[in-house]
Amino acid sequence: MSFLNDNQSTAIVRILEKLANRKFQEDVWISQLYYNEVLNFDEAVNLLDDYLFFDFAESLDKSTHSSEEIVLFQQLSKELTEYEEPPNPRTMQNDPRWIRITQLAQKVLNTFNA
Numbered sequence: 001m002s003f004l005n006d007n008q009s010t011a012i013v014r015i016l017e018k019l020a021n022r023k024f025q026e027d028v029w030i031s032q033l034y035y036n037e038v039l040n041f042d043e044a045v046n047l048l049d050d051y052l053f054f055d056f057a058e059s060l061d062k063s064t065h066s067s068e069e070i071v072l073f074q075q076l077s078k079e080l081t082e083y084e085e086p087p088n089p090r091t092m093q094n095d096p097r098w099i100r101i102t103q104l105a106q107k108v109l110n111t112f113n114a
Helices: 006-020 022-030 041-050 053-059 067-082 096-113
Strands: none
Touching (some): 006 022, 006 041, 006 053, 041 053, 041 067, 053 067, 067 096
């Protein structure tokens, strides 16, 4: 993942872990049991943008990544930028689009960890 430096990659993985973890979302986004820099969906997207995740997803090509990786990254990027967070974060937990995003985030995480 040469487009990203180690700090960016580490930060992106940390944020994707939060997006893939519905228990984290329940504890931090809904119940506010503790503070985390990824304090809601919008902040997660902003942080991903700060760490160049969206640029990275768009820059992937077949010479360095598999077709499956390219599709996963670009699909997650698209889903995240198109998703509109509902006023009540509890509503997200049952939203089929959000559930799909959490699953995509986990799949993308698996490519970082491979």
